[in-house]
Each structure stands twice: as structure tokens, then as C-alpha cells.
Amino acid sequence: xxxxxxxxxxxxxxxxxxxxxxxxxxxxxxxxxxxxxxxxxxxxxxxxxxxxxxxxxxxxxxxxxxxxxxxxxxxxxxxxxxxxxxxxxxxxxxxxxxxxxxxxxxxxxxxxxxxxxxxxxxxxxxxxxxxxxxxxxxxxxxxxxxxxxxxxxxxxxxxxxxxxxxxxxxxxxxxxxxxxxxxxxxxxxxxxxxxxxxxxxxxxxxxxxxxxxxxxxxxxxxxxxxxxxxxxxxxxxxxxxxxxxxxxxxxxxxxxxxxxxxxxxxxxxxxxxxxxxxxxxxxxxxxxxxxxxxxxxxxxxxxxxxxxxxxxxxxxxxxxxxxxxxxxxxxxxxxxxxxxxxxxxxxxxxxxxxxxxxxxxxxxxxxxxxxx
Amino acid sequence: xxxxxxxxxxxxxxxxxxxxxxxxxxxxxxxxxxxxxxxxxxxxxxxxxxxxxxxxxxxxxxxxxxxxxxxxxxxxxxxxxxxxxxxxxxxxxxxxxxxxxxxxxxxxxxxxxxxxxxxxxxxxxxxxxxxxxxxxxxxxxxxxxxxxxxxxxxxxxxxxxxxxxxxxxxxxxxxxxxxxxxxxxxxxxxxxxxxxxxxxxxxxxxxxxxxxxxxxxxxxxxxxxxxxxxxxxxxxxxxxxxxxxxxxxxxxxxxxxxxxxxxxxxxxxxxxxxxxxxxxxxxxxxxxxxxxx
Ligand SMILES: Nc1ncnc2c1ncn2[C@@H]1O[C@H](COP(=O)(O)OP(=O)(O)O)[C@@H](O)[C@H]1O
Ligand SMILES: [Mg+2]
Numbered sequence: 001x002x003x004x005x006x007x008x009x010x011x012x013x014x015x016x017x018x019x020x021x022x023x024x025x026x027x028x029x030x031x032x033x034x035x036x037x038x039x040x041x042x043x044x045x046x047x048x049x050x051x052x053x054x055x056x057x058x059x060x061x062x063x064x065x066x067x068x069x070x071x072x073x074x075x076x077x078x079x080x081x082x083x084x085x086x087x088x089x090x091x092x093x094x095x096x097x098x099x100x101x102x103x104x105x106x107x108x109x110x111x112x113x114x115x116x117x118x119x120x121x122x123x124x125x126x127x128x129x130x131x132x133x134x135x136x137x138x139x140x141x142x143x144x145x146x147x148x149x150x151x152x153x154x155x156x157x158x159x160x161x162x163x164x165x166x167x168x169x170x171x172x173x174x175x176x177x178x179x180x181x182x183x184x185x186x187x188x189x190x191x192x193x194x195x196x197x198x199x200x201x202x203x204x205x206x207x208x209x210x211x212x213x214x215x216x217x218x219x220x221x222x223x224x225x226x227x228x229x230x231x232x233x234x235x236x237x238x239x240x241x242x243x244x245x246x247x248x249x250x251x252x253x254x255x256x257x258x259x260x261x262x263x264x265x266x267x268x269x270x271x272x273x274x275x276x277x278x279x280x281x282x283x284x285x286x287x288x289x290x291x292x293x294x295x296x297x298x299x300x301x302x303x304x305x306x307x308x309x310x311x312x313x314x315x316x317x318x319x320x321x322x323x324x325x326x327x328x329x330x331x332x333x334x335x336x337x338x339x340x341x342x343x344x345x346x347x348x349x350x351x352x353x354x355x356x357x358x359x360x361x362x363x364x365x366x367x368x369x370x371x372x
Numbered sequence: 373x374x375x376x377x378x379x380x381x382x383x384x385x386x387x388x389x390x391x392x393x394x395x396x397x398x399x400x401x402x403x404x405x406x407x408x409x410x411x412x413x414x415x416x417x418x419x420x421x422x423x424x425x426x427x428x429x430x431x432x433x434x435x436x437x438x439x440x441x442x443x444x445x446x447x448x449x450x451x452x453x454x455x456x457x458x459x460x461x462x463x464x465x466x467x468x469x470x471x472x473x474x475x476x477x478x479x480x481x482x483x484x485x486x487x488x489x490x491x492x493x494x495x496x497x498x499x500x501x502x503x504x505x506x507x508x509x510x511x512x513x514x515x516x517x518x519x520x521x522x523x524x525x526x527x528x529x530x531x532x533x534x535x536x537x538x539x540x541x542x543x544x545x546x547x548x549x550x551x552x553x554x555x556x557x558x559x560x561x562x563x564x565x566x567x568x569x570x571x572x573x574x575x576x577x578x579x580x581x582x583x584x585x586x587x588x589x590x591x592x593x594x595x596x597x598x599x600x601x602x603x604x605x606x607x608x609x610x611x612x613x614x615x616x617x618x619x620x621x622x623x624x625x626x627x628x629x630x631x632x633x634x635x636x637x638x639x640x641x642x643x644x645x646x647x648x649x650x651x652x653x654x655x656x657x658x659x660x661x662x663x664x665x
Contacts, residue, residue, distance in 0.1 A: 087558035
């Protein structure tokens with residue numbers, strides 16, 4: 001068990017202009033499950049491989065516990081990794097795959113057997129111990145890869161998209177199993193995925209990366225409630241947050257026929273940046289359908305913006321309305337969550353206003369969060 | 373990887389169609405006839421080696437089918453009694469086994485280094501190695517003769533072994549490097565994370581995975597060295613000459629030694645075959661199936 005620290009760790013691949021991972025700074029607590037998430041190519045695997053010792057660190061440092069491991073070879077770091085493609089030794093049985101590290105470490109045969117059998121029991125692999133990997137299903141191989149990591153009882157687990165080769169149903173199942181197993185073992189874990197749902201459901205904390213730069217590290221709740229910038233706002237949450245650019249007025253922003261109040265500090269900050277507009281983020285569940293009673297800027301017209309329904313996704317309990325609205329003269333796609341019993345028809349027009357206190361305000365020019 | 377497991381599913385390519393047809397009668401008979409035709413000389417040699425010298429020089433080997441009483445193990449008894457031949461047979465083994473083992477061991481280690489270790493000048497060195505592949509053996513004969521004379525190993529077993537090893541290595545390294553380079557990177561990384569150093573990784577992961585390539589290489593190198601006569605004629609002396617040279621010298625007294633010649637030739641042919649069958653089990657394709665994905 002140990003903490004893990006990325007201290008301005010940087011990786012530049014030879015010949016690349018930009019660093020693949022740029023001054024990454026994360027402190028991971030002992031026993032924590034940290035998920036690194038971001039779009040493909042953002043440097044997640046590189047970060048993980050730097051921690052594993054499989055990739056050079058060009059600048060900065062990486063520490064496991066108090067130990068500076070920046071330049072240690074992988075075998076001296078006491079970490080186990082689950083690879084995206086599992087990387088099982090094809091010429092060894094499941095038991096030998098799982099026991100390989102212990103054998104190298106010189107653990108005696110009886111002890112290896114006990115530990116392998118124990119791990120196999122946890123992972124439901126007991127009857128496959130004598131098989132070679134090629135005689136296993138994808139899900140079983142994935143579990144062997146997990147088993148190989150847990151029998152070692154390492155300081156840190158690293159997992160690089162371990163579920164991406166499984167089918168959707170198995171993925172959801174395994175997701176819960178891995179998270180549960182990690183809580184039970186209490187081993188510090190860094191988990192990489194491009195799937196924000198996986199990140200939000202599994203992690204104690206989530207770190208969002210983009211183009212090698214860390215965007216935000218936070219608990220899933222905070223990540224959802226207070227995204228630090230436009231990128232995180234758009235990346236976390238499904239369907240994604242609605243992001244629209246709106247003009248600033250006195251005491252708030254103009255949102256169609258309504259004025260939505262925004263804190264004075266946010267508006268001042270935007271004005272100081274020289275902006276006349278801000279980008280407002282509203283989650284689909286934070287739109288209210290406007291009735292005629294709501295205050296409207298225009299006479300004879302309902303408040304908020306008029307959304308013409310294009311598609312409705314009914315999920316039973318609720319539904320998502322995918323529509324288009326004219327905002328500031330440009331057609332904008334808007335997603336609204338509606339109750340499952342009152343689903344509008346295609347072509348209908350909905351008038352929606354953001355719920356007060358539930359909007360996120362970002363600077364249009366820098367993308368940074370302005371509201372608190 | 374699944375493509376390797378079930379090549380048939382790739383759809384009916386020409387080879388797949390042929391393979392499917394191989395089950396049908398006509399093709400099977402055709403294949404059988406070809407195989408029999410190919411085996412005729414070998415069978416002929418085997419039968420000749422089992423006939424007396426007088427029979428060999430007067431009638432063809434197919435006569436045994438009408439007169440099986442001709443068959444005798446006499447030639448083999450003579451062969452074993454002929455000390456030149458038994459000594460040469462021993463020399464053949466003493467040359468071929470080390471020359472094969474050395475090429476495999478050095479070739480595999482160098483192949484691993486070229487494929488997976490980073491060191492300055494690696495790619496240039498590998499290019500140079502490829503260039504060595506096209507150096508004909510003949511251009512080295514005179515310089516190496518002089519070199520051996522300086523070191524005093526001309527005419528010795530060691531000289532012959534070293535020559536075969538040196539000329540076997542470029543191809544061995546080339547072949548094994550390309551084979552090892554195909555091993556998924558993650559497999560080696562997993563090994564390193566599991567605590568394996570380079571040597572252990574090589575012995576426990578790379579070599580087992582390289583099994584098919586190493587087995588093929590072993591067979592080719594064994595055959596090449598076993599059947600070699602040019603190198604042995606030049607670098608071996610009468611004490612270190614292998615079977616090929618000894619048999620060739622028997623032909624000078626053709627007629628007298630036809631018994632030893634036929635049985636000796638068959639023996640020299642059957643040993644590489646035995647080696648082939650010993651390694652044959654290693655030729656299982658798709659040994660990496662199940663490693664990744
Ligand atoms: N071995 C490499 N050599 C050069 N560039 C690389 C190498 N591996 C990854 N990269 C680059 O570094 C960036 C980050 O890659 P990676 O960490 O694999 O992304 P992710 O895992 O988030 O999809 C990408 O732009 C990729 O092209
Ligand atoms: Mg990746």
C-alpha cells in the first residue's frame with residue numbers, strides 16, 4: 001500500500017513537437033482508486049506507462065510512497081499492470097501465468113500454489129487453472145490478467161482500459177467487480193479509460209486529461225457539479241451538457257426571452273477578460289419547461305428559448321429530447337431531459353428555461369469556469 | 373488472433389479451396405502418387421544398402437521384389453566394422469551438433485537484442501548483418517585458411533565448427549530477430565513488470581514463444597552442416613573429416629566399397645530425418661494465440 005505522486009512529470013516522445021504528457025501533477029492517496037480519463041491520444045496510457053517504468057520521464061518526478069522511482073526499472077517498482085490486450089503468456093497455463101511473478105521473486109512452490117488458488121477462487125477461475133490462455137473466453141482472459149496482478153499483492157495496480165475488449169454487458173458487470181475487488185483489497189489503483197461513464201462509476205477520484213494536459217482532478221460528484229472548464233463540462237456526463245454562448249446583461253445573461261441570473265463576480269470576471277458574452281452550460285436535467293406564467297422579455301411569447309424537437313429518446317423512467325433552438329441567431333442543438341410520462345412528439349416546440357442556480361458559466365475566451 | 377485459430381473462416385481463398393478439396397478422392401490419389409514418386413530413390417537406396425555387393429553391381433534394386441532372399445544386413449555390419457567410416461560418422465556429429473547449438477544460442481540472443489534492446493548503432497549493425505547474408509562462402513575460403521593457419525586450427529574440428537557457425541549466424545540472427553520482433557510488446561513489458569530481468573525474459577518468454585522459428589532454424593542449420601562437403605574438404609584433415617568426405621573417398625575405389633557406400637549414404641541421410649522428426653512437434657503454428665485479445 002502506498003501513495004503515488006506525479007510531480008510535474010513530463011514525457012516528450014523523440015521527434016514529437018508537443019509533450020505527450022505535460023507537467024502532470026497528481027497526488028494519489030493510499031488505497032485510492034484514481035481514474036485517468038480523456039479522449040483517445042490525450043496521454044492516458046503514456047502517464048500510466050511512466051508510472052510503470054515502461055516509458056522514460058523527461059522532466060519532473062514520480063514517487064511511490066516516499067520512494068523516488070523516476071528512473072527505476074519496472075521490476076523494482078513493485079507494481080502490477082493489467083494491459084488492454086491482457087498480455088497473457090500464451091505458452092503458460094493460467095496458474096503459471098498468475099504465479100510467474102512469484103516464481104521470479106523466489107517464493108516457494110507451496111506458497112505460490114496457495115496464493116494462486118486463492119486469487120483464482122476470488123475471480124472464479126479455479127476450474128481453468130490448468131488451461132492455456134487460448135482456450136479461454138475474452139472475459140476469462142481478462143480475469144486471468146486481473147489475477148496475475150492481485151496474486152502479487154503489489155503496492156499499486158495499474159489498469160489500461162482493461163474492459164475495452166469485452167462486450168457491453170460483461171463490461172458493466174466487470175466494472176462493478178473490479179471496483180468491488182479494489183475496495184476489498186485496498187490497493188492504490190490507477191485506472192485508465194476513455195469512457196467517462198466508467199470513470200464516473202468506478203473512481204474515488206477522476207482525473208481528466210486533454211492533449212497531455214491535466215484539466216481537473218476531483219471526485220465524480222464534483223466533476224459533474226463543478227466542471228473546471230468547457231472541456232470537462234462537455235466531456236463528463238451523458239448526454240453531454242448543453243453549452244451555449246450568450247450575451248451578458250445587467251445581473252445575468254440573456255437566454256432567449258429570459259434573463260438568467262448569474263453571480264456578479266462571474267460577470268465581472270468575464271468583463272475583465274474583455275468578453276461581451278459568456279458560455280453557459282446547462283445539463284439536460286436542469287431545463288424547466290416554461291409555462292406562460294413565467295416572466296418573459298417578449299410580449300405574447302413564452303419565456304426561455306423555443307426548442308423544436310428532432311428526436312426523442314425514451315428510456316422509460318424519463319426521456320431525452322434532442323432539438324434545435326435559435327440562440328443569438330444561430331441554430332444550436334439542445335438536449336432536454338423530460339419526464340417519462342410527458343414526452344413531446346417530433347416537430348413539437350418546447351419552451352425551456354434553465355433552472356436557477358443550476359447553470360455553469362464559463363469564459364468564452366479562455367474556457368475557464370467563472371461561476372462557483 | 374482468431375484468424376490464426378480458424379483460418380477456414382476467412383472465406384474460401386484459393387489455398388482454402390484446395391485444402392478443402394484435399395479431402396476428395398481424386399486429389400488424395402494425386403497427392404499419394406506424388407509422394408510415392410518422391411520416395412522411390414530413397415527406397416531404392418535403402419534396398420540397395422540391404423543387398424550384397426555382387427547383387428548391387430549386377431542387377432537393379434527392384435529385383436528384391438521377386439527375390440527377397442537377397443536382403444541382408446551384411447553391408448551395415450561392414451560399415452560398422454570400417455573404422456574410417458565410424459570415425460567420420462563421429463566427426464559428423466562432433467561438427468554438426470556444436471555448429472547447430474552455437475548458431476541457435478548466439479543467434480537467438482543476438483536476435484533478441486536486435487529486436488528488443490536499445491543500444492546505439494543497433495539499426496546500422498543490423499543492416500551490416502543483412503549485407504553479410506549475401507557474402508558467398510567461396511570468397512572467405514582463402515582468407516580464413518590463412519587465419520586458421522596463424523591460429524593453428526587448420527584441419528581441426530574446431531576450425532570446421534567455427535566456420536559453419538560464422539556462416540550460419542547472419543541468417544540465424546536475421547530470421548530470429550524478425551520472428552522475435554513480432555512478439556507483442558506488452559508481453560515483454562508484462563514480464564518486466566513481473567520482475568524478470570532481460571536474461572530471464574529471454575529464457576522464459578522469448579525462447580518458448582520463438583519455438584517454431586528456432587526449430588526450423590535448427591533443422592536447416594543441421595542439414596546444411598551435416599550435408600556440407602566443401603567446407604569440410606578444405607578445413608578438415610583426414611582425422612577430422614566428416615561422413616560426406618569419407619564417403620566421397622570410398623567412391624574412388626568404386627566396386628570394392630559399394631557395400632559401405634550404399635549403407636553409409638543411407639545412414640547419412642537418415643540422421644537428419646531423425647532430427648527433423650524430433651523437432652517436428654515444435655512446428656505448431658499459432659503458438660502465440662491467446663496472448664493478446
Ligand atoms: N511510442 C510512441 N512514440 C511517439 N509518440 C507516441 C508513442 N506512444 C504514444 N505517442 C503519442 O503520444 C500521445 C499520447 O498517446 P497515449 O498515451 O497512447 O494516448 P491515450 O492512451 O490517451 O489514447 C499520442 O499523440 C500518441 O500519438
Ligand atoms: Mg491508450
